[in-house]
Amino acid sequence: MKRPTIADVARRAGVSKGAVSYALNGQRGVSEATRQRILAIAAEIGFSPSSAARALSGATAKAVGLALCRPARILGIEPFFMELISGVEAELSARSYALTLQVVADQDAEIAVYRRWWAERRVDGVFVCDLRTDDRRVPALEELQLPAVVIGGPGHTGSLASVWSDEAAALAETVEYLVALGHRRIARVGGLPALLHTEIRSDAFTEVCGRLGLDESVTVWSDYTGEEGARATRRLLSSPNRPTAVIYDNDVMAIAGLSVAQEMGLQVPGDLSIVAWDDSPLCQLVHPPLTALGRDIPAYGAHAARQLLRVIAGEPTGELQDETAHLTPRGSTAPPRVR
Amino acid sequence: MKRPTIADVARRAGVSKGAVSYALNGQRGVSEATRQRILAIAAEIGFSPSSAARALSGATAKAVGLALCRPARILGIEPFFMELISGVEAELSARSYALTLQVVADQDAEIAVYRRWWAERRVDGVFVCDLRTDDRRVPALEELQLPAVVIGGPGHTGSLASVWSDEAAALAETVEYLVALGHRRIARVGGLPALLHTEIRSDAFTEVCGRLGLDESVTVWSDYTGEEGARATRRLLSSPNRPTAVIYDNDVMAIAGLSVAQEMGLQVPGDLSIVAWDDSPLCQLVHPPLTALGRDIPAYGAHAARQLLRVIAGEPTGELQDETAHLTPRGSTAPPRVR
DNA sequence: CTGAAAGCGCTTACAG
């Protein structure tokens, strides 16, 4: 099957190729009647302009890129990324933008991918995930002047646009809720410490525990996997003064923690309350269902996409604050049983 | 920052643009010494050929497409797709191919995306997931002559290449294992019945149950979500002659089923044995850990990618059989307790 | 409102 070109449409419509181009791109230069006739013919013969030709003649590539820097086993198990991607995608495809995905091994590889995408003119802009406190990707993108939106923050984004959510506030709300239930010994199983949002949560945890006088609070580090979450939980629950409540930095670790508690003969929530950070459907699959901090991740992705298209269009942008995660109490939290 | 072009490299190297092109593409027409010099200069000034210009001059787009037709909540919760994508991606990026992702609402939208990608010359080929028994995408792709690899089968793939795994054999192995443990009343919670692989599993289940004389076996349908898996489980466990073992078509439903059993006061595996089809890390997070049917999904994706690149290169291909899922017994299966 | 033409940055026969 031969692909139709703009010349085919022009011939059928009895106009020049330029006129077809104007009609398709909504530019002035053709009468409304002609425009409608051209659009009808294009639809009829199944014409879409070659993305290559369009990109080459100075227009945009109509594609944006997302590089993911996590190993397969973690990417797969966390619903976060797939939900984010589906939100990003919904917004992009509504504007006829394609999403190019690449999995990378580390920050250097990711920067190399950005350079290549830029040199190849393959994408008009990129999303940056998993922001670190001292992130080399930010200056690299600034240097390339490749439009970008950082998914994360606040701060540490240089001159790049960003979308972020107030994790410090969400964490404080959670701790205050647990304290209101009567908990005093609260532990937190944190994610990868090199990530900015982990640091933000840690600082907030320290701050709120200090403010409320919870001097037995403790944070242990993990890597978001179930195995590490289970190990961290075993360590916490084996200590002489074990916590009565644990906050986990993702849902997978929380589920692993629940399992460990049950295996050690502890009642949840009687002996131990559990809060999961990401509220995915997984949290409602287990028994008891997990109290969780959640927000609309597909919407977050859609907002990031809208922000990126704005940057690409040269419109003024900045840091966009998204909704703060809210706590949904379920069966895994209760007042601590007196011992 | 100005993007370097092939002319910049040619000028620096003191050769023609043609020579640079030959050198970069590994074609004959330049001496080895010149080729090395050209490659060094290209690397030095950060030159990568414009993907648009390359695609326009008849070469390939160096991109392939994957359209996903599942709602966000299901995409997110199933590790399968993200693992598949990461395997696909690993193979593609090793050959400098980009992956274009699009989420679509239904089969018609998916076919429209294929037509557009084809007309735009945006991709050199596509992956087809979630094959149906009477799939309209197959004839549509044949008509477009767009290179494609179906991830699924066997059969129903028309003239398209495919990769598949023997699900019937895996199911039979599972049922035989449960029977060997002493189970006679075995139920199955199936996925969406419109999908070919669900039908293959169902036919195999009927066949093996007939062969082994399990006349109380039953299949109920679900949609892969935890809620539906839980509902199906409640129905099964409330029946007078409840099954002593249940096979779930995915891990999420199996976990939901485990939770329902526990909530109904049944011991797993004493009162009920549970087998999950996809063996993701989730299966090991719960208590007891789930006996599961698993295989290497990233490798499956990598094989599909290799197959697609082969089709694009015009090499002979066909149906490629991948490894059969194998059963990993864990704590959720045991001989049925005598009642 | 329309047509003719240059140009985007490559690839690839073609002639030397």
Add this chain to the structure above:
DNA sequence: CTGAAAGCGCTTACAG
């Protein structure tokens, strides 16, 4: 082995 040139299919000033 190398150079000059056509051509891929668009977009966009420019002249009418």
